[in-house]
Amino acid sequence: MREVTIATVQFDTTRDLEFNRKKAAKMCEDAAKRGAQAICFPEFWLTAPPQVGKFERLHPLAESVPGPTFDFLSKKARELNLYIIPGTILEMGEDGKYYNTSGLIGPDGTLIARLRKDHPENDSGKAEVDFGIQPGPGEYPVFDTKIGKVAVPIDMDICAVEVPRIMGLKEAEILFWPLCWGANVHECIPVYGFAASSISDAYVIASNRVAWGGDFNEYITGGSGIIWLRDYMATVPNRIEGLAIATIDLDFVKARREECRHRYPYWRRPETYGLILDTKLECQVHRGDKGCQCKG
Numbered sequence: 001m002r003e004v005t006i007a008t009v010q011f012d013t014t015r016d017l018e019f020n021r022k023k024a025a026k027m028c029e030d031a032a033k034r035g036a037q038a039i040c041f042p043e044f045w046l047t048a049p050p051q052v053g054k055f056e057r058l059h060p061l062a063e064s065v066p067g068p069t070f071d072f073l074s075k076k077a078r079e080l081n082l083y084i085i086p087g088t089i090l091e092m093g094e095d096g097k098y099y100n101t102s103g104l105i106g107p108d109g110t111l112i113a114r115l116r117k118d119h120p121e122n123d124s125g126k127a128e129v130d131f132g133i134q135p136g137p138g139e140y141p142v143f144d145t146k147i148g149k150v151a152v153p154i155d156m157d158i159c160a161v162e163v164p165r166i167m168g169l170k171e172a173e174i175l176f177w178p179l180c181w182g183a184n185v186h187e188c189i190p191v192y193g194f195a196a197s198s199i200s201d202a203y204v205i206a207s208n209r210v211a212w213g214g215d216f217n218e219y220i221t222g223g224s225g226i227i228w229l230r231d232y233m234a235t236v237p238n239r240i241e242g243l244a245i246a247t248i249d250l251d252f253v254k255a256r257r258e259e260c261r262h263r264y265p266y267w268r269r270p271e272t273y274g275l276i277l278d279t280k281l282e283c284q285v286h287r288g289d290k291g292c293q294c295k296g
Contacts (some may be wrong), residue, residue: 043088168200
């Protein structure tokens, strides 16, 4: 058996960045005491996301990566011998552009990878495109670590069905999924989580923020947990902060993939998928044509 103990965080965010970092450190300490070897934080846990008409607050909070928050978490990872998936923060890139950025920090404190969200969105409560957040490179890397082969689809990345599929084909065993989804789409979290796990034949570690009004007038129910196929192995109760911890068996991934070699989901017909590559069907707004009527 190849067992790994994983923790995921459900996190409320305040306007005090240092308070948020200290709370994150406490979550890491609690997870380590309970035997966790890795921990995943939510999307935008440090600052909350861009919101329409409220951009002024966020501009000065952008950081470099490495930078204050990643350095803080790297020190904590080394102290606790813990892999940390640092959710996401607002990054100011070396090119002077904004990114929604996660990463993978090793138990020796090394920043193994900086990972940028590939599918920024433009809902009013998370107006990344209007704010100026740029898409990542779309490479969907998988990292071979001591806790297994891991990937980090960020938020909406997992909704593009091709992404978890690619990660599964690259042999990812664990998909760490930082997200920030409001109460109005709370019921979609298990739908996409179960789908991604089934499509990739990998564990999905969902980490969502939680808020009920609060500093940013947000309503986020939670939904964080550890998913295998069509079930939660562990969850954080809705509307509270906390950790979900479970021990997963990576041999289940190997066995399922061996079983599925002769049937769905790896019985694919790529020669029929050409329409996916037709960029003429993409929303024109994302290519700079303001005449597009797309509301997505």
